[in-house]
Amino acid sequence: MTEMTKIETGATLMEVTAFLWAEADLLDRKDYDPWLALWDGQGTYVMPITEPGEALKSASGYAEALNLCYDGAKMRKDRVARFQAGFSISSAPPAQTVRTVSRIVIEAVEGELIHVRAAETVVEDKFGRQRLFAADMGYVLVSTADGLKIRDKVVRLLNSDGMLTSISYLF
Amino acid sequence: MSLDMPKFSDLDALYDEAEAKVATSMYEDPALFDAEMEKIFHKTWVWVAHESEFPDKGSFKLSHVGKEPVILVRDRKGAIHCMVNRCRHRAATVCEVKKGKTSSFQCPYHGWGYGLDGSLRALPYPEQYGDDFDKAQHGLLKLRTDSYAGMVFATFNDELEPLSDFLGPVKKWIDLFMKQGGGFPVKVLGEHQFKVPMNWKVQLENTTDAYHFPIVHKSFLQSLDGETEQVFSFLEHGRGFVEDLGNGHSVMVMMPELVDLDENLDAPIPERFSELAEELRGEGYPEDQVKKIVRAVGGAGFNLNLFPNVSFSLSFFRVLRPVTVEETEIRHIALGMEGGPAAANRMRLRLHEHFQGPMGFGSPDDAEVWERVQRGTKGGETLPILVNRGMVDEAEGADGPRGHISAETGMRAAYAMWKRMMSA
Ligand code: FES
Ligand SMILES: [Fe+2]
Numbered sequence: 001m002t003e004m005t006k007i008e009t010g011a012t013l014m015e016v017t018a019f020l021w022a023e024a025d026l027l028d029r030k031d032y033d034p035w036l037a038l039w040d041g042q043g044t045y046v047m048p049i050t051e052p053g054e055a056l057k058s059a060s061g062y063a064e065a066l067n068l069c070y071d072g073a074k075m076r077k078d079r080v081a082r083f084q085a086g087f088s089i090s091s092a093p094p095a096q097t098v099r100t101v102s103r104i105v106i107e108a109v110e111g112e113l114i115h116v117r118a119a120e121t122v123v124e125d126k127f128g129r130q131r132l133f134a135a136d137m138g139y140v141l142v143s144t145a146d147g148l149k150i151r152d153k154v155v156r157l158l159n160s161d162g163m164l165t166s167i168s169y170l171f
Numbered sequence: 172m173s174l175d176m177p178k179f180s181d182l183d184a185l186y187d188e189a190e191a192k193v194a195t196s197m198y199e200d201p202a203l204f205d206a207e208m209e210k211i212f213h214k215t216w217v218w219v220a221h222e223s224e225f226p227d228k229g230s231f232k233l234s235h236v237g238k239e240p241v242i243l244v245r246d247r248k249g250a251i252h253c254m255v256n257r258c259r260h261r262a263a264t265v266c267e268v269k270k271g272k273t274s275s276f277q278c279p280y281h282g283w284g285y286g287l288d289g290s291l292r293a294l295p296y297p298e299q300y301g302d303d304f305d306k307a308q309h310g311l312l313k314l315r316t317d318s319y320a321g322m323v324f325a326t327f328n329d330e331l332e333p334l335s336d337f338l339g340p341v342k343k344w345i346d347l348f349m350k351q352g353g354g355f356p357v358k359v360l361g362e363h364q365f366k367v368p369m370n371w372k373v374q375l376e377n378t379t380d381a382y383h384f385p386i387v388h389k390s391f392l393q394s395l396d397g398e399t400e401q402v403f404s405f406l407e408h409g410r411g412f413v414e415d416l417g418n419g420h421s422v423m424v425m426m427p428e429l430v431d432l433d434e435n436l437d438a439p440i441p442e443r444f445s446e447l448a449e450e451l452r453g454e455g456y457p458e459d460q461v462k463k464i465v466r467a468v469g470g471a472g473f474n475l476n477l478f479p480n481v482s483f484s485l486s487f488f489r490v491l492r493p494v495t496v497e498e499t500e501i502r503h504i505a506l507g508m509e510g511g512p513a514a515a516n517r518m519r520l521r522l523h524e525h526f527q528g529p530m531g532f533g534s535p536d537d538a539e540v541w542e543r544v545q546r547g548t549k550g551g552e553t554l555p556i557l558v559n560r561g562m563v564d565e566a567e568g569a570d571g572p573r574g575h576i577s578a579e580t581g582m583r584a585a586y587a588m589w590k591r592m593m594s595a
Binding site: 051066069079162 | 269301317340360361362363364365366367389390391393394402500505513516517521523524525528529530532534535536540541542
């Protein structure tokens with residue numbers, strides 16, 4: 001980060017913000033095939049269970065712990081297939097969601113890797129009842145010739161180690 | 172209007188044992204719920220913890236007995252105490268940390284201090300209580316506790332039979348279940364927690380319900396490789412059974428070949444575990460130990476359902492907690508091998524995440540249908556809920572009536588116990 005000029009940082013923040021918003025839009029529309037294509041295929045999608053307020057680790061730092069999900073490329077694909085096949089009663093139809101991603105911070109840039117923190121709030125609606133989720137997110141994005149890709153994504157819900165409700169979509 | 176508490180004198184109308192019909196109000200009546208908390212959750216052995224969750228002297232964890240918040244703690248000699256999390260002065264909780272280590276509990280309000288055994292040790296400015304204030308009468312309210320194979324139970328009922336008698340034939344199934352340690356002690360690796368708008372008995376029924384599996388969990392089955400899908404197609408091959416074990420407990424054998432994990436050690440290693448076996452060999456584990464660990468890693472081939480709040484399944488515990496008549500909290504506690512190979516425990520974690528919890532490929536679909544039960548009972552108040560499946564060919568098993576793998580024998584066992592306790 002230190003080597004970057006103010007202008008470079010600003011440009012990166014705009015690019016990252018546009019990318020995360022586009023991802024959020026795909027997720028709210030449950031448009032999962034293009035979402036899978038946002039990944040570079042090497043990393044992990046993790047929803048960890050941590051003590052409240054604990055600093056987020058890198059995705060691989062959760063391999064030895066119980067998580068809500070710990071998905072490599074195959075599990076991400078299987079998860080999406082489950083949502084799409086129509087045999088899962090909780091996701092056919094899923095809860096409707098409206099989400100906001102904000103408070104985006106670029107933590108570090110190392111070569112083509114961009115480390116990002118952000119906040120996400122999701123309101124879901126099903127059976128006429130609404131549920132609210134808030135999460136801290138940590139991304140490792142990769143700058144490629146085709147634009148940004150996701151290497152790793154960590155989404156830690158508020159109350160991740162407390163009593164939750166079942167979830168029929170992605171964060 | 173009568174000021175009397177409802178007596179539920181017509182228990183036969185709530186659960187008709189001969190016809191195996193459950194009345195709709197069983198899931199919906201708040202007064203009945205209060206009576207259940209008193210007559211069942213206050214009167215029987217309720218599962219509160221696994222010993223590995225608070226292993227050392229001074230370790231503690233929070234839990235519940237019915238609606239009551241309790242603390243489980245080990246004193247300086249390692250003895251287990253269970254006490255209500257409520258200060259004897261003016262009721263503040265004395266602990267809000269879910270789990271940890273301490274040398275005492277101090278109430279945050281006026282500073283009364285309690286020892287690890289719940290006794291009142293000290294209080295600020297005691298003079299104002301006079302000379303005859305008896306600290307011995309002001310300890311935290313204690314429950315009776317007992318353990319079997321690391322499973323800790325507590326009860327408010329001093330007259331209740333010993334835990335060992337309450338469990339009866341369940342004990343030999345617990346012993347079989349714990350073989351999934353693969354030669355290591357069983358320990359808790361973590362837990363998933365979610366609440367569902369449903370009555371607690373909807374959940375009690377479900378762990379002994381094989382009938383729903385191929386329907387509700389079709390999307391889970393579709394995510395498995397062919398060999399594993401066969402293992403989970405227990406309804407199709409129909410070799411298992413459900414058996415009433417007395418006192419409301421039951422066992423549902425889904426995969427008979429995985430009942431005793433010490434047997435058939437020479438069976439070929441399933442494809443999904445071959446990588447793990449390779450890894451263990453690479454780490455220098457001898458072949459017989461590799462076979463034992465790999466055979467244990469998928470867990471036991473049966474569900475053991477204990478009345479009223481815990482069940483054992485594959486490689487996890489399911490614990491239910493009634494919150495209100497229409498809300499229940501569920502915990503799915505993942506089990507691993509204490510001191511066992513990290514690769515095996517990692518595999519356990521990934522298997523648990525695959526099916527269980529708020530984001531699993533199984534639990535969210537369960538939660539959806541349970542909520543649908545609670546929603547459905549808003550209509551047709553007079554229609555019964557049927558738990559008579561499999562009565563047609565139920566026969567005497569080793570310890571009680573035994574039915575088809577998809578029989579509702581386990582539910583009938585639980586409801587018979589429910590009725591026995593409610594009529595006491
Ligand atoms: S309420 Fe606990 S010391 Fe007063
Ligand atoms: Fe299920």
